[in-house]
Amino acid sequence: MSPPVSPPSLLLLRTLGEVCLEGGSAALASRRKELTLLAYLARRAPRSATRAELASLLWEDRSDTKARQSLRQVLLDLKRLLGAGLVLEGDSVRLDSILRVDARAFEEELGRGNPAEAVEWWRGDFLAGMDDVGGEVFRGWMEAERECLRRQLAMAYEQLVRESDARGDRVTQLQHAERWAGLRPLDEAAQRHLIEALAASGRTAEARARHAAATARLRAELDAEPTAEFVRLGERLARTSSPAAEASRIGSAALFTPDLIGRDDALGELRTAWREVQDGAGEIVLVEGDPGIGKTRLCEDFLLEPSLASGGVVILRARARRSPAAGDSDLLRQLLTPLVSAPGVGGAGPQALAEVAVVVPEIRQRFPDLPEAKGNPDALGGALAEVLAAVSDERPVILFLDDLGAVDSTSRAVVTEALGRPGAKLLAIVAAPSEEANGSTALAELRSLPRVRRLMLAALDPGQVEAMLGSMLALRAGDRQELAARLHAEGGGNPFYTVEMVSALVEEGSLAASRTGSWHLAPMDGRQLSLPRSLRDAVGRRLALLDAGGQEVLEVAAVLGRVFQRSLLISIAGPDASATEPALGELLTRRLIRHVPGAGDTLEFVHELVARVAYERVPLERRHRLHRAAALHWRRQLGQPGAAAAADFHASRARAIGSVRRWPWWRKAGVGALAAAAVAMLVGVWALGPERRATLTTLLTRPRATLVANRIVVAPLDNRTGDSTLAPIGDMAADWIARGLTQTGRFQVVDTRTAWLTAKLVTQMPR
Secondary structure, three states, rough: OOOOOOOOOOOEEEOOOOOOOOOOOOOOOOOOHHHHHHHHHHHHOOOEHHHHHHHHOOOOOHHHHHHHHEEEEEHHHHHHHHHHEEEEOEEEEEEEEEEEHHHHHHHHHOOOOHHHHHHHOOOOOOOOOOHHHHHHHHHHHHHHHHHHHHHHHHHHHHHEEEEHHHHOOOOHHHHHHHHHHHHOOOOOHHHHHHHHHHHOOOOOOHHHHHHHHHHHHHHHHHHOOOHHHHHHOOOOHHHHOOOOHHHOOOOOOOOOOOOOHHHHHHHHHHHHHHHHHOOOOEEEEEEEEEOOHHHHHHHHHHOOOOHHOOOOEEEEEEEEEOOOOHHHHHHHHHHHHHHHHHOOOOHHOOOHHHHHHOOOOOHHOOOOOOOOOOOOOOHHHHHHHHHHHHHOOOOOOEEEEEOOOHHHHHHHHHEEEEEEEEOOOOHHHHHHHEHHOOOOHHHHHHOOOOOEEEEEOOOOOOHHHHHHHHHOOOOOOOHHHHHHHHHHHOOOOOOOHHHHHHHHHHHOOOOOEEEOOOOOEOOOOOOOOOOHHHHHHHHHHOOOOOOHHHHHHHHHHHOOOOEEHHHHHHHOOOOOHHHHHHHHHHHOOOOEEEEEOOOOOEEEOOOHHHHHHHOOOOHHHHHHHHHHHHHHHHHHHOOOOOHHHHHHHHHHHHHHHHHHOOOOOOHHHHHHHHHHHHHHHHHHHOOOOOHHHHHHHHHHHOOOOOOOOOOOOOOOOOOOOOOOHHHHHHHHHHHHHHHHHHHHHEEEEOOOHHHHHHHHHHOOOOO
């Protein structure tokens, strides 16, 4: 059910969730003070508020004179928008009925006894994200309003859930409970109703998992113990099946989102760059690192910092899509759309706005008298620089472009041109995978620009992996240290790999949560960690970028093991070392392998996971040949330390693969000949006709002969005359004997070779 639509003559102020004004000017979209003041007046309507009250509410940290001056400017802007809807009478301010508010509509529907319609208005907490707009007085008022509305929301959903339960409508009951729990994840009542709805729907395992996750979350985020009622609910669920079944059913959904670990220095660099921008400079930060290292997470966490949220920052962001269907203008439109309502955009020249309006047509709707655009990338780059400079004169600007390697060439050229021109006081953050960054012309151009900072994100160390693991689940210290060591050894400290492997361990039951919210690690017994499909796909996409030569050398390296000698790889890869060296260079550039420090020409895979996936991709027959070649090489080096063990290892792998590898050509040819003969035999049998086929089937499947009363075996007479022309006479005699015996009705003729002919003669001859 969609929220009710307000009449066209009314403006709709949404305060439940993200605050916005529907049907009003787009220029008000990013003005937090104006929207908050509007919400305050709307909640008081039809009562009025004094100017002194409003000034102290939102400008508590300023002097009375400056606070009233700021209030006058805000009221002037609102008056232009609302007209007679905003009533200013001397020192008092109030709202008339021109404005409709979702919070009031929510309460009105509840008052009319329509909880289903009421909850459709709820998108989130009252004035979400506005905590820092005013001072202590404002926050006290806002929290009181929030708590009142939350209680009403709980009453509405509890009524809906109970009514559905009374009707036996489990689907609707579960839908209401899931939405309630999603809106209020730390509300024990909401979680309890969801758990009960899951259990009532027969999804007991999910109910236990949800109970364990909710218990752990209450303790971790609120530092509070669940109520006795909630504990008893968990005990009832535990009695519905065995503890082993309980542990095996709890899925990875019960894991917490990991904290941002090991990125304090990187965040410090971004904050430093932002301070430079606030002082009037322009800064470009290139965030580089391996796929999955956390580039996007770092930038997103930085953009969520309170200092940015409260500063009225204009944020332009876009993530490139690695899809052929994505057009050249898709990314630019995604990036530049916020400029439509950005303060100061009208300060740019008409021609510059016209060029940007080619990508974002809404700009021409706001400024209808713009000239015709030239419509080429060169003109767009310069125009974008001018528009960014105009906006940055009014408000701070941050431009975040994620995954530079997937950005189309046109968009790269436009962004690079805009960032290369002076004038705009903005912070540009560009994230790029290291493996693509090293060969990227666009990134090379960005690096050559002035005021560029490079942030290279390194892998996490074992201690940081343990801290990350601790933020995801409550695990005993010993188990946490053991698991963190294994995760670091196989994942190389890559955050994405770590999270995916932990999720796989939970799904397979090696990590199990109890009803108390604590987790337990099953004995690993030295086995490798499971490799989930998501990781195989992620690593496989990286390997697929290699050319044919790189693929072949990677296969050799994967067979040699995690750590290998460069000379050994070149020897086994083939006599053409001039072709192997460039392929090795590509593997190094793409950060699939690296030099082992202080070990001469020794190389290693950057992650155990890369080595495993690369080895699995080697065809079985080629894998067998490479293991045999490696074993032969090491047998020739038996005087070296470890050569004997290496030779035995590769020989044993070759023997193991040999038993299942594909057959040689001569064996395939023999099998093919046998198959052809079998087909010819089947064709010949089919050509016999139905009666002869039936006779042949009986002959081949008949049991061993036994003496049975009234059963006579009739066979052709044995021709001993030496004249082969007389043989048919013997057959004819046997047929006539069989016919006569059959006609008596006292005997069963069982000569399967001639029974079909006898039966035919008996049916045709007169009695």
